Amino acid sequence: MRALDDKTSKARNRRAIASWNYESNITSYNENVNLQVALEVAEEQKEYWKDTMSYLWHEYQDPDLKRMFEKYSKLGTAALPEDLNERLLQAVSNMQSNYAKATICDYNDKTKCDLHVEPEVTNIFATSNNADELKHTWLEWHKAAGAVSRGNFTEYVAMYNEAAKLNGYDSVAEWWLGEYEEPDTESQFSDLWAEIKPLYQQIHAYVRRLLRIKYGEDVVSARGPIPAHLLGNIWAQTWNNLEKFSRPYPDKPEVDVTANLLAQNYTALQMFKVADEFFTSLGLIPMPDLFWERSIIEKPDDGRDLVCHASAWDFYDGEDFRIKQCTVITDAFFKTTHHEMGHIQYYLQYKDQPVIYRSGANPGFHEAVGDVIALSVATPKHLRKMGLLQDGPDDTESNINQLYKMGLDKIVFLPFAYLLDLFRYGVFRGTTTNEDYNCHFWQLRDTIQGIEPPAPRSEDDFDAAAKYHVSADVEYARYYISYIIQFQFHQALCQLAGEYNSDDSSQLLSNCDIYQSLEAGQALSNMLSLGSSKPWPDAMEVLTGTRKMDASGVLGYFKPLHDWLKAENERNGEFVGWEPSTVPYC
Numbered sequence: 001m002r003a004l005d006d007k008t009s010k011a012r013n014r015r016a017i018a019s020w021n022y023e024s025n026i027t028s029y030n031e032n033v034n035l036q037v038a039l040e041v042a043e044e045q046k047e048y049w050k051d052t053m054s055y056l057w058h059e060y061q062d063p064d065l066k067r068m069f070e071k072y073s074k075l076g077t078a079a080l081p082e083d084l085n086e087r088l089l090q091a092v093s094n095m096q097s098n099y100a101k102a103t104i105c106d107y108n109d110k111t112k113c114d115l116h117v118e119p120e121v122t123n124i125f126a127t128s129n130n131a132d133e134l135k136h137t138w139l140e141w142h143k144a145a146g147a148v149s150r151g152n153f154t155e156y157v158a159m160y161n162e163a164a165k166l167n168g169y170d171s172v173a174e175w176w177l178g179e180y181e182e183p184d185t186e187s188q189f190s191d192l193w194a195e196i197k198p199l200y201q202q203i204h205a206y207v208r209r210l211l212r213i214k215y216g217e218d219v220v221s222a223r224g225p226i227p228a229h230l231l232g233n234i235w236a237q238t239w240n241n242l243e244k245f246s247r248p249y250p251d252k253p254e255v256d257v258t259a260n261l262l263a264q265n266y267t268a269l270q271m272f273k274v275a276d277e278f279f280t281s282l283g284l285i286p287m288p289d290l291f292w293e294r295s296i297i298e299k300p301d302d303g304r305d306l307v308c309h310a311s312a313w314d315f316y317d318g319e320d321f322r323i324k325q326c327t328v329i330t331d332a333f334f335k336t337t338h339h340e341m342g343h344i345q346y347y348l349q350y351k352d353q354p355v356i357y358r359s360g361a362n363p364g365f366h367e368a369v370g371d372v373i374a375l376s377v378a379t380p381k382h383l384r385k386m387g388l389l390q391d392g393p394d395d396t397e398s399n400i401n402q403l404y405k406m407g408l409d410k411i412v413f414l415p416f417a418y419l420l421d422l423f424r425y426g427v428f429r430g431t432t433t434n435e436d437y438n439c440h441f442w443q444l445r446d447t448i449q450g451i452e453p454p455a456p457r458s459e460d461d462f463d464a465a466a467k468y469h470v471s472a473d474v475e476y477a478r479y480y481i482s483y484i485i486q487f488q489f490h491q492a493l494c495q496l497a498g499e500y501n502s503d504d505s506s507q508l509l510s511n512c513d514i515y516q517s518l519e520a521g522q523a524l525s526n527m528l529s530l531g532s533s534k535p536w537p538d539a540m541e542v543l544t545g546t547r548k549m550d551a552s553g554v555l556g557y558f559k560p561l562h563d564w565l566k567a568e569n570e571r572n573g574e575f576v577g578w579e580p581s582t583v584p585y586c
């Protein structure tokens, strides 16, 4: 096992270096080297795999050894014959490169056609109140980043499904769901959504009313879905840019730190240093020197093409861990910095595990670590401690405003994250074919998320690929699960930090800040250091004492807001829920 571990560590290290070089500087040379290294490593893995499978590991009694062999037995895409693996890698590389290089023309200045999704398109959606500008930008981005990738996506699905079958799965859908290691994972996901949906419908109805007032009845209907281009985000996945004009108590101060970050001349490096200090205040591991030397934390200004979408990297040598993000000094990026640093902390916590166990207990765990920390950072109490928020009232109205701001990020995100992989499960299983990609995508957006496209859509479009993770082959249920379990983790950590007691209604979970709690830090470390060496319920139990992913955390956290929204929607006679869209999209 030791020898296999070393070989696997070196192989993964080689792959990570080639991928990093390509994604941080997209040239045809770097793209080809990345492809070649991936193919070479796949051939090496095939050799190790034949040798590993020569052992009668199914008979082993030692559960740990058996778990390791079980994980090694999944060869992944390396199971493909080399020519099919090359086609798969090329298809993903084409989509990823297209997404990274995609640019559109500005609405106001038709000669300015160098707008990327980060930072320009993101900034337009954060600041514009011009429905026509937003519609133009939405349509242009979905054409440049989505429709173009339809052919490569179809090739990717075919090759990836071949690999799934060679790994013993009916399709990639079962492979992705298999990463959660429970036979009823798919119904667990659906049951969780059924519990959360009523809360989402309330915030959806409240926001739709205010958008109707702002843009008028003929743009935002009273009983229909909300047009996707009016929600402050190019994918309509989080709506926090609507907080300014829609918070429940507008006369109470807004809780957005962007202005203060800028006023205090925060740099990207300072945001990273502040995030690092929160983790070390819990007794967790500081970012190593190599991290500060090799990370890319701002968009390079040398005109290169690169993948700007934030990412955290493990180079599987126990020393080299990096973040790559095109940081902009905003409230949103302050959160993203903590999110990415949560990945690095997890890598550091399990770096002494066998390589095969150096991953999250399940994919949702990895996405939850940084967000759990950010739940404490985002409290007015903590932001004031950091001098990022003026002193202000700590009354019920302010708490509702705070919960609303959090809800525009966390509640709103859940149906989006859930449907993105419902869509791809259908594609991988063949119930959605390339004749109805866009029709089925918008049926899910309409029925589950209650949003509609700003203009008619057809199969000349392919809007799903305009989302990074679809173009870059990144599974997305991990975020859906993260946004549920992070509240279970937060509750456990807050109790350990003495910041929350379920019997004491005066201590709100949404006002808990675990900063400097060594007890909380130790409990978190005890869970993270396991990596994927144990089934995720064991890891969950170490921190929370429970073995289930359940919605009680998120529903408990937002209960005061849920009650307020119900009363407010009733008071306004607002229709809760939505009728099917009348915009043609099939």
Ligand SMILES: C=C(C[SeH])C(=O)N1CCC[C@H]1C(=O)O
Pocket: 237, 309, 310, 311, 312, 336, 339, 479
């Ligand atoms: C920040 C990352 C890198 Se793992 C990310 O992709 N996230 C974090 C929130 C959800 C998802 C997204 O941006 O769509």
Ligand SMILES: [Zn+2]
Pocket: 339, 340, 343, 366, 367
């Ligand atoms: Zn992440």
